Amino acid sequence: MSTSTKPIIAIPMGDPAGIGPEIIVKALHNPKIYEVCSPIVIGHRDVLEKAMQVTNVLLDIHEIKDSSHGKYEYGTIDIISLNNIHVDSLEMGKVQAQCGQAAYEYVETAVRLALHGKVSALATAPINKESLKAADVPFIGHTEILAALTKTDDPLTMFEVRNMRIFFLTRHLSLKDAIATITKERICDYLIRCDQALQRLGVNKRTIAVSALNPHGGENGLFGTEEIDEIVPGMQMAQERGVHVVGPVPADSVFHHALNGRYDAVLSLYHDQGHIAAKMTDFERTISITNGLPFLRTSVDHGTAFDIAGKGIASSVSMEEAIILAAKYAKNFQFSHQ
Template identity: 80%
Template sequence: MSVQTKHIIAIPMGDAAGIGPEITVKALNNPEIYEVCSPLVIGHAKVLEIAMDFSGISLKVNEINEPSDGKYEYGTIDVISLDNLDVESLEIGKVQAQCGKAAYEYIETAVQLALDGKVSALATTPINKESLKAANVPFIGHTEILAALTNSDDPLTMFEVRNMRIFFLTRHLSLKDAIAAMTKERIYDYLVRCDKALQRLGVENPKIAVAALNPHGGENGLFGREEIDEIIPGIQMAVEKGINAVGPVPADSVFHQALHGKYDAVLSLYHDQGHIAAKMTDFERTISITNGLPFLRTSVDHGTAFDIAGKGIAVSISMEECIKVAARYAGQFRAPQKA
């Protein structure tokens, strides 16, 4: 495959004080990455060199101005380097305003490249909420930043690990509040959105299983009525609209079945239900995909790890998988249509 036929995947470097630069250079030290895509780092050249130094990696940094200028050859890291950090005062492993501001600017630049059609997808590294706050960046994380920069409404998160895909009906809510949010209307709405998201990734007529809330799916009301009153009616509403949805399937078996190909995706009802299933399957290869943006975005599912930053011991498997997943879907991704 020639360079011209490979998709350019933009990699915002993340928080310079975290493990983002380290896992980036380690991932790009794997020749397999260059076999599937053309990786382009958006970051700071000197910080990447520092990360290579303490990681024992020797790659050439090639500073460019446009994605079309990249070499995209193993042994060379192509980077659009922003002069937005005082490297002399950089303290690895600590919250710093300049790192939060710089991390935001890396994302901002990568987003513009994607909107301009100069890169095919984003594979993002960790950013830090405290650093963003210290820099007065008015967002708490990637999803909020990406939604604002692209004027996208409520992007949808999907996990992928091996061949299992998981969506989340609710995420950062207490279990009590999550149960209250499990209405038939919400379930119907999410099944419609999940169906569209999968089709944008190239999965035609996807079969989506809805995980049950209660043990054994509630046993016809013996262990709770949520399945009877809300979950089943929500699924039926979606089926009537042509969505290939089934369930509720007991949560102790649905993820195993999806992993072995029975379903194209599972709609998890609350945060830990899906997170535990994904991370027990393969913690380091659990990748987050943000649907509903004008471009494809994948992300590692871990944080900046300030406690180990700068020590050269961060594992890059998740970053490598993040880039590979972006490359795999880039060719078949279809942007959502604006109403």
């Protein structure tokens, strides 16, 4: 892929019964998107046309078979359309097996394009866990699908909002199970990988803060010993490997300091610890980045919003930010044509 051209960003449409199609057409109605990249939707033409009707967005649709055939002009949506939805039976805002299967196939197609150097990055729209299950798709979400399709072991999830970056030691686990996975070996491994991910994103001098698990960092064992037994030893192991890491910093202050520039990233120990911090900072502009894959993937950090799907009222800010962030970082990822 020529470095002289704008990056081609693949946008899998997500669950057709959710807000994905609506926020995509709204996002691609923003000329700024075309200033920074060449977007291509992987989805279903008829669903996209329905989304334009409910959002009152008037754009041309250019159906293509390969990313090299795109016009990539503002006013036109380039789409690789998969004939995998019976639009007459599509019910907006409802869990449907055909939608779960279609959403999976959109991601699968986008991954194939990325692995063959046809697109620079992925910016994904939301999928629905229940719809995937109804379709017997054996994955709980995007990260797990991407890991399987690329044969990647345990990809890293990172949030970026404003100038704050948050990595997650654990994702979809109960709090009890998440705490059980906090070992010094895992802490060390993740810190090394977080450092490598930041370097790949172009962050040269890197300081990573580890969030504490217990109140006030455990107060030397008064409120829990995980910091003493596992977290600090894991940090020391990473420091010996050259990672600049500080902490553990109490969770009630570490994200505030990161937002103000003291740290380049924070390692959150469990799902809600980092999610709350990011979404309270700016819900719509919290973007998820999956690191460790052979290519870059960004995503909106909200769900399919079945309660408002089909009404044309969903905000496209997060989708726009995900595409723009994919374009921003795409140049740091090298692809080889296969």
